[in-house]
Amino acid sequence: MSWLRALKGTARAGLAVERARLEPLTALRAAVGLALVIGAGLAFLGPGAAASSAFGAFMAALATFQKSWRPRPVLALAAGLTLAVSTFVGYLVGSSHTALFLVLLAVWAFGASLLWAAGPTAGMIASGNVAIMLVTVTLPTSVPQAAGHAAMIAAGGVVQALLIVLFPVRRWGAQRDALADALAAEADYARRLRHDPLAHFDPEPLMRARAAATVTRRQARRRPAELHGARGLAERIRPVLASLADPAVGAPAEGPARDRVRELLAAAAAVLDAAARAIRHGEPVRLPAPALAVLKSPDTAELLEGAPLRAARRLAALLDDVLETAEPRSGRTADPGESMLRPTLPALVPVVLRSVRAELHPGSPVLRHALRVTAVACAGYVIGHALPFGHAYWAPMASVMVMRPDFTQTYSRAVARFGGTLVGVAVATGVVQLVQPGMYLSGLLAVVSAGLMYVLMRTGYAVAQVFVSAYVVFLLGMGGVRWDQTVPDRVSLTLLGGLLAMLGYALYPAWETPLLRARLADWVEALGGYAAAVLGQYADPAGARRAEVRRALLATRDARIAWRTAGERAAGEPVRHRGLSHAAAEEAGHALAALGQGVMLLEAHLPDRGQAPAPGAAALAEALRAATRDGAKAVREGRAPEWAGVRELLADGEGPDGEGLDRGVLRGAAEQVLRSLEEVSQALSQSPPRTRQ
Template identity: 80%
Template sequence: MSWLRALKDTARSAVTVERTRLEPLVAARAAVGLALVIGAGLVFLGPGAAASSAFGAFQAAIATFQRSWRPRPVLALASGVTLAVSTFVGYLVGASHTAAFLALLAVWTFLAGLAWAAGPTAGIIASGNVAIMLVTVTLPTSVAQAAGHAAMIAAGGVVQALLIVLFPIRRWGSQRDALADALAAEADYARRLRHEPRAAFDPQPLMTARAAATLTPRQARRRPAELHGARGLAERIRPVLASLADPAVGVPAEGPARDRVRELLAAAGTALDAAARAIRHGEEVRLPGPALGVLRAPDTGELLTGAPRRAALRLAALLDDVLETAAPGSGRTASPEDSLVRPTLPRLVPLALRAVRAELRSDSPILRHAVRLSAVSSAGYVIGHALPFGHAYWAPMASVMVMRPDFGQTYSRAVARFAGTLAGVALATGVVQLLQPGRYLSGLLAVVSAFLMYTLMRTGYAVSQVFVSAYVVFLLGMGGTRWDQTVPDRVALTLVGGVLAMVGYALYPAWETPRLRTRLADWTAADGRYAAAVLRRYADPSGARRAEVREALLAVRATRIAWREAVARAAGEPVRHRGLSRDAAERAGDALARLGRDAMILEAHLPDRDAPPVPGAAALAEALAGSAERAAREIRERRVPDWEPVRAALAACAAAGHPVFLEGAGQLVTDLDRLSAALES
């Protein structure tokens, strides 16, 4: 893609308004917290302290809107406290020495960039805190005032946390949505399998549900009963659905048995949708009678026999468990594999430091982002002071807020921030000229702007920036700053900050396109380990290898999602493919998705623990594992993998006498050949 095309695409995406489910009650609660802080600050401490506390409450509320599974009060407190510390330290360093503050800014932004190693939520909160700190350090005039302002900022975070605790809105809502989305995705998958027996399934909803089910010990004690166990059942339903529908190991493509399978899949979709609806809204499960009747008689006489009949019976039993678990107050307890423990914040610190150390390498996108962020914010601060404007901090603030580790988000956010700033300051200017608001009316207008921003922030970055810009104008106007002293400076310096961010990425990029082969190699190796782990279960049915298979499956999902995200980012980058064209990437990804699916079907038909070992399965597993690791190296080196050892091991299994195993293993080899064919093009 050319630079011109890439810039046009990012600009278009920047101003796109997304349709999403709004949460006005949550936004109203955040705005009420902001109003309480501003009102108390104006009445008791004056406009300066009110502005500081308002920034703390504002940023703390934004932190609670991030996609995180930690308790919202914890996020609000963490944001408020870290912003307070940043403000106090920033004032101490920068009160008398601009050069010292510039050095602190470089270090602070570098650390904020590295915070992305701990996850997007940590990165967003750290970047936001640095940006707000650039404003709040200008408000105090003495060390004592700086300490007071820092305390007020922290108090703003405390107020938001208390409101969340005292007035909970849709408690456990994000966890309910994640689990319901996973069940609904499987319902859609079941319906698609009726007409496309080898349909693909996106594992992202299951991965999201797993992340949502990973809780701190305190959360685990308070989790509603209907959120226990259903995710583990959903994990086990997916391979059963695939194996029931696949003609290779199930019923023929047409005939009475296939019609019965279609009925079962339709009933499964209805049951999963009913469970998803009940979990999402915390209500009783309502399953239509016809679907219930189909599930109670899954085999219908002699229509289904052998492996399809076992899959149908297994599906009916799993769906019955899901429906029972989804009922509020079901009393079901989590299975061992559903008990996922998330570390508390103190225990998260060493894990975060370990993640940061892992990114301290020259080819790390996170390290490049940290270096870029530090250099651009420092340059913006210097340029802002050199230009004949006031409020020089707006240039580095704009850069910090728009920069992200990838090209697409950085460029689209730069365009969105400038467009949103223009619209926001124009709106705020018109309101100020019309109403001539005083101190208290300006505070009220700031609260209204914040409420609109909280409500609409998930519809697009440009939309949220309209109300952020208005919020800042009204908030500074509350302290006596006239609009004509802020609007021209803000527009010009926002443009400078956005341009610096875009130039910084162009000069020191972290392109995803050259790393596509590495991502593909990682997925190939993970797929090979998973398939080999499944084959080892056939070689030793009584062996305790269930944990190995499960861990390998999770690794496959993680590498598959990483590959998909990398392909999406690379599609918008203005660089050549460097050895892996878009068509080759698509066909290679399809081959690996099929490989994972066929290994999953083999897992669904694992023999009982007392069954005899399948001859040749162990040799096939070792050949596949070794060939997959070797293939990963060859893919990184731009060579085409050869699967002859796997084919030879499969030929030695011809007399195994296990039709499902032989059919599934043959499909695995076919998928591997598809991968090599894709890489030859």
């Protein structure tokens, strides 16, 4: 992609307005918290302290809207307290010498940017705190005042946290949505399998539900029963649906048996949708009677036999469990000992430090991001002070807020921030000139602007920036700062900050495109480990360890998401991978998804511990592990992988012999796995060879 096309694409993405589900009650609660701290500050301490507390409450509320499964009060407190510390330390250093503050800014920006290694929520909160610190350090005029302003900022975070505790809005709403989305995705998968027995399933909803189900010990004691257990059932239903629909191990492609399979899949979709609605809204399950009639019909045993019949019976039993779990039960909570527990914030510190240390190497995108942000923030601060404007902090603040570890987000946010700032400042200026608000009315207008931002922030970054810009204009207006003292400076320096952010990424990029082959190879190797773990259960049913299969499956999902994320980022980058065309990457991705489907069919029919080992399963497991390991190496080196060992094992009859139910399932799925591997090689062989740079 050329730079011109990339810039056009990022500009469109930055200015796009999306339809999203709004959260007006949550936004109202955040706005009320902001109004309380601004009103108290104006009434008792003056506009300066009110502005400080407003920034603390604003950032604390903003943190609670991030995509995190941690308790919202914890996020509010963390954002408010860290901003308070940053402000106080920044004033102590900056009040004595500008050069020392520049050093502090470099350290703060570098450390905050490295926190992206701990996840996007930590990265966004840390970056926001650095940006707001540049404003808040200019408000106090003495050390006691700086301590007071820091205390007010912290108080703003505390107020927001208290409001969340005292006035909860839709308890466990994010967790309910994640689990309901997973069940709804399973329902959609069942419907698609009726028409396409080899349809692929995107595991991301299940991964999101798993993340939502990982709780603290305190959360585990309070979690509603319907949020405990249904995710595991959804995980077990997915391979059963696939094995029921796939002609290789399920019912024939046509005939009465296939018609019954389609009826069972439709009934399963209805049950899963009903469970999803009940969990999402916390209400009793309302199930269509025809769906249960199909699942319980005795005719199924007459139309299906063997593996399809076993899958149908297993599906009916699992759906019964889903309905029982999804039914709300007042007063019952999950046992913390049965929960997946996440560490508390103090226990998270060594985990974050390990993640940060793991990124301290030259090829790390996070390290490159940290170096870019540090250089751009310091350059913006110096240039802002050199220009004949006031409020020089707006340039580095804009840079820090828009910069992200990937190209598309950085450039789209830079465009969106300038466009939103231009509109927001223009609207706020018009209101100020028309109404001439005093101190209290300016505070009220600031609260209204922030409230609208909270409501509409999920519709797009540009929309949010319109109201953020108006919020800042009204907030500064509380202290008597005239619009003509801020508007030209803010618009000009915001443009400067955005341009510096874009220039910084162009000069020191972290392109995802050259890493596509490595991401694809990781996925190939992870799938080989998953296949070997599943086949190991067939080779030794008595010593089967299902936890190994689960770990291998999760590793495969992580590799798949990493590949997809890399592909999405690479699609918008102005660079071309000479060793992997877009078409080849897409075909290889589809083939690997089919490979995962084949292994999942094997997992759906894992033998009981009392069954005899399947002949050839151990040899096939070792062959697949070795072949995918060598294949991953070939992909990284720009060659098309070979699967001769697996092909010969199946062709010579030394693998599964096809005798008995389990052997038949094993052979059918193994042949599907081999076909998928060959499709990967075919896709990559069409790509031009990689050239060394």
